[in-house]
Structure formats: structure tokens, C-alpha cells
Amino acid sequence: MPCDPLKDAVFQAIDAEQETLVALGETLYAQPELGYREHTATREVAGLFKRRGFEVEENIAVTGMLAKPKVSRPGPVVSVLGELDAIVCAEHPHADPVTGAVHACGHHIQVAIMAGVAMGLKAAGAFDLLDGSVNFMAVPAEEFVEMAFRARLKQEGNITWYGGKQELIHKGYFDTTDIAMMAHALDLGPGPSAVIGATGNGFIGKEIRFTGKEAHAGAAPHDGVNALNAAMLAMMNIHAQRETFRDEDHIRVHPILTKGGDAVNVVPADVCMESFVRGRTIPGMQDASRKVDRAIQAGAMAVGAASTIHSMPGYLPLLTVPELDALFKENALPFCGSRIIDGAEFAGSFDMGDLSHLIPCLHPFTGGVSGNIHTREFQVTDMASAVLFPAKALAGTIIDLLRDGAKKGKAIIDGFSPRLTKTQYLNYLNTTLETRRMDEPADKEKKEQFS
Numbered sequence: 511m512p513c514d515p516l517k518d519a520v521f522q523a524i525d526a527e528q529e530t531l532v533a534l535g536e537t538l539y540a541q542p543e544l545g546y547r548e549h550t551a552t553r554e555v556a557g558l559f560k561r562r563g564f565e566v567e568e569n570i571a572v573t574g575m576l577a578k579p580k581v582s583r584p585g586p587v588v589s590v591l592g593e594l595d596a597i598v599c600a601e602h603p604h605a606d607p608v609t610g611a612v613h614a615c616g617h618h619i620q621v622a623i624m625a626g627v628a629m630g631l632k633a634a635g636a637f638d639l640l641d642g643s644v645n646f647m648a649v650p651a652e653e654f655v656e657m658a659f660r661a662r663l664k665q666e667g668n669i670t671w672y673g674g675k676q677e678l679i680h681k682g683y684f685d686t687t688d689i690a691m692m693a694h695a696l697d698l699g700p701g702p703s704a705v706i707g708a709t710g711n712g713f714i715g716k717e718i719r720f721t722g723k724e725a726h727a728g729a730a731p732h733d734g735v736n737a738l739n740a741a742m743l744a745m746m747n748i749h750a751q752r753e754t755f756r757d758e759d760h761i762r763v764h765p766i767l768t769k770g771g772d773a774v775n776v777v778p779a780d781v782c783m784e785s786f787v788r789g790r791t792i793p794g795m796q797d798a799s800r801k802v803d804r805a806i807q808a809g810a811m812a813v814g815a816a817s818t819i820h821s822m823p824g825y826l827p828l829l830t831v832p833e834l835d836a837l838f839k840e841n842a843l844p845f846c847g848s849r850i851i852d853g854a855e856f857a858g859s860f861d862m863g864d865l866s867h868l869i870p871c872l873h874p875f876t877g878g879v880s881g882n883i884h885t886r887e888f889q890v891t892d893m894a895s896a897v898l899f900p901a902k903a904l905a906g907t908i909i910d911l912l913r914d915g916a917k918k919g920k921a922i923i924d925g926f927s928p929r930l931t932k933t934q935y936l937n938y939l940n941t942t943l944e945t946r947r948m949d950e951p952a953d954k955e956k957k958e959q960f961s
């Protein structure tokens with residue numbers, strides 16, 4: 511590795527903070543909070559940044575925080591992100607017994623990485639030397655869960671959008687960011703390792719309700735309209751669409767029943783489903799979403815039930831910027847040697863996808879954990895390496911982007927053509943948000959007419 515005094519000083523400073531960073535990760539792990547509820551995590555992170563002399567704005571979107579160094583230098587603005595929220599995985603041995611929340615997606619590691627970058631750059635005096643500035647944002651609600659809770663937050667005027675980055679884009683927190691970056695944990699085996707250039711699916715979320723008519727399930731099922739049968743048919747109808755999904759669109763539709771009935775001796779009259787419709791492109795997602803709606807309505811129609819489909823903009827597909835990935839790779843190589851996978855396609859979704867449609871984004875995956883994310887097997891095998899290596903590689907990338915007149919950073923910013931402007935993006939969110947109601951078929955009234 512060629513001699514680079516500034517990077518060396520930053521890396522040493524990050525190593526010197528190992529205890530603090532590991533403690534931060536462990537503290538967040540010990541108190542998992544779901545999206546828009548990350549009050550304790552926000553306090554922890556904000557407290558640390560304040561103690562280290564950063565200017566901190568707390569609760570930027572219900573929770574979350576934005577930290578800036580006191581010195582701000584002219585030039586591009588890089589934002590380093592860390593997601594605050596846990597996921598629900600009640601089967602996990604460390605899940606909160608009440609909420610089922612656990613950091614089984616490693617977001618607590620991201621926050622410690624972000625703090626590591628901040629502390630390393632600050633201690634080495636990098637903020638005064640770079641031709642641009644660096645912000646640190648602890649962002650809420652990456653996992654798209656707890657719809658009812660978020661609907662209430664929205665009703666009360668506390669949020670407009672369910673996803674944390676959606677909300678922060680809407681609120682203008684990324685208006686002045688030129689490049690955003692973070693590192694997400696993934697099981698990559700022991701030792702420092704990384705996946706770069708990874709793309710991800712976007713998705714449209716759906717809340718579905720079938721309304722039938724209750725009746726005694728034994729004595730008079732003929733008087734009822736079975737909403738559970740409507741839901742079952744809807745699922746079969748969705749399965750029948752699968753052969754029409756194109757391989758290149760990477761469509762995934764995975765509905766679940768969240769309410770199947772009220773009592774076993776009553777014909778189910780109120781049945782609820784949820785689904786994501788995931789895809790690699792916006793038109794692909796929209797095409798699959800229309801087919802899913804059709805399948806749901808056909809299920810309802812078959813048994814004479816009514817249906818309501820509430821579609822919500824989930825996240826956009828994750829896009830990559832090869833030049834940014836290449837720069838990260840250069841900075842990761844000294845730590846992980848050949849253990850870098852270049853290019854991967856994830857069928858899962860990340861709200862960094864939304865931001866990646868607007869500005870250049872870097873979203874590598876880094877190791878130090880084992881087990882699949884969102885499962886009971888997920889665990890941190892080595893908190894120190896899970897945090898220190900990515901913090902150094904991101905800090906090194908920032909130094910390369912912003913030094914020498916921010917030549918490299920400006921080249922990436924100038925060469926980037928956003929897939930959407932902010933106005934187009936907000937338009938997409940608004941038009942994807944829709945409720946389709948289909949009343950029960952009219953044959954009931956006809957029957958009454960002729961009887």
C-alpha cells in the first residue's frame with residue numbers, strides 16, 4: 511500500500527476508537543427498536559456525536575439525527591448513513607420478548623461504522639484538509655414493517671412516507687448531499703470481505719382486505735360470503751401470473767394472510783392480506799402490481815366478496831455507480847485482499863434504492879456476521895472487524911473523493927445522470943399510493959328482484 515499519511519492517521523484513529531465503537535454497536539443491539547420508534551438509539555448516537563464536538567440535529571424524521579463537523583469546507587457534500595431500526599424476527603434468541611424486534615439485519619453495525627468514519631476523520635483533522643464536507647446521518651425506518659403504526663403516524667401528521675429515506679428525501683434532508691454512502695452487513699465468511707456493485711429489487715407494498723358476509727358456518731354457510739375463500743383464490747390467481755413474469759424483471763410476489771377469520775364457527779367475513787410486489791425496474795414492478803390487483807379482484811368476484819387494495823410505494827430498485835464502487839474497492843483491497851465480490855443481484859430491497867435514483871450512492875456489503883439476515887441464525891461474529899474495516903474503507907473513499915480540489919468526487923457527480931429528479935420521484939410516490947375498491951357483485955340485488 512503506498513504511503514498515505516492522512517489515511518494512515520485516520521485508520522489509526524479508528525483503531526483507537528475500537529472500544530467506543532464496539533460498545534455503541536453492542537448498546538444498540540441490546541435495545542432493538544423498530545422503525546420510527548428508535549428513540550433510545552437516536553439518543554445514544556446523538557450523545558456520542560455531541561460529546562465528540564459535532565453539531566447535532568436530533569429527531570429529523572420522528573427519530574434519527576444529522577451530525578455535521580463544526581468546520582464546513584467548500585466543495586461537494588458527502589453523507590455517511592447508518593440505519594437505526596431493527597427487524598421483527600421473534601424466533602431469534604435475542605429478540606425482544608414483547609415486540610419481537612431484533613437487529614437481525616445488522617443495522618446497529620452500520621451506525622457504529624458511521625460513527626467510526628466520523629471519529630477517524632475528525633481525530634486526524636481531515637475535515638480541515640478536504641475540499642468538501644462530510645455529514646453523518648442516522649436514518650430511521652429502513653424496514654418496511656408495522657403498517658398500522660405508520661398509518662397512525664401519517665394520520666397524526668408526523669410522517670408523510672413510511673420509509674425513512676423516502677421521508678428524509680421528502681423533507682429536503684438530502685437536497686444538499688452530492689454523494690451518499692453506507693455499508694450493510696452480510697454473511698461473507700470469516701475475516702474482512704466485501705461485496706460491491708450490488709443491485710437490489712424495488713417493491714410496491716399492498717394491504718388487502720376482503721369483505722364478505724358472516725353466517726353460521728355449520729347451520730347456514732349458504733347465507734354467508736366467505737372472504738377467506740376469496741383470499742385463497744386471490745393467492746392462487748397470483749400464482750397463475752408467475753409464468754408471465756419476465757426473468758429480467760426479477761419479480762417476487764409473496765403475500766401473507768394477516769387475518770383469516772374471527773371464529774371457526776362463523777363464515778369469515780373480514781380477511782386481510784399483505785404483500786410486496788418486488789421487481790428490478792419500475793415498469794416491471796408496475797406491470798406485476800397490475801396483475802396482482804387483477805388476481806385479487808378476481809378472487810373476490812368469484813365468491814361475491816368486496817375487495818380493497820391499498821398500494822403503497824415501497825422502495826425503488828438499488829442502482830450502482832461503478833466509479834464509486836471502484837474507489838471503494840481500491841480502499842477495501844488493502845484490508846480484504848482478494849475477498850471482494852464484484853457485482854451481485856439481490857432480490858431483496860433497500861430504501862437506499864430511492865436515494866440511488868437521485869444522487870450517486872455507494873452501498874457495499876461487508877462481513878463480520880454469520881447467518882442470513884432477517885433470520886434466527888443471524889449473529890455478529892466479530893463486532894470489531896464488522897465495524898473497523900468498513901469504517902476505514904469508507905473513510906479512505908471519502909478522502910479520495912474530496913482531496914485535491916475534490917477532483918474525483920466532482921468527476922463522479924458530473925458524470926452521474928439521475929434516473930429521477932426529486933419532483934419526478936415525489937410524483938412517483940404520490941401516484942403509486944392508491945386505493946382500489948371493488949364492491950361486491952350486483953347479483954345479490956338481482957336475486958332479490960326476481961324472487
Ligand SMILES: [Zn+2]
Nearest residue numbers: 615617652694
Ligand atoms: Zn438491512
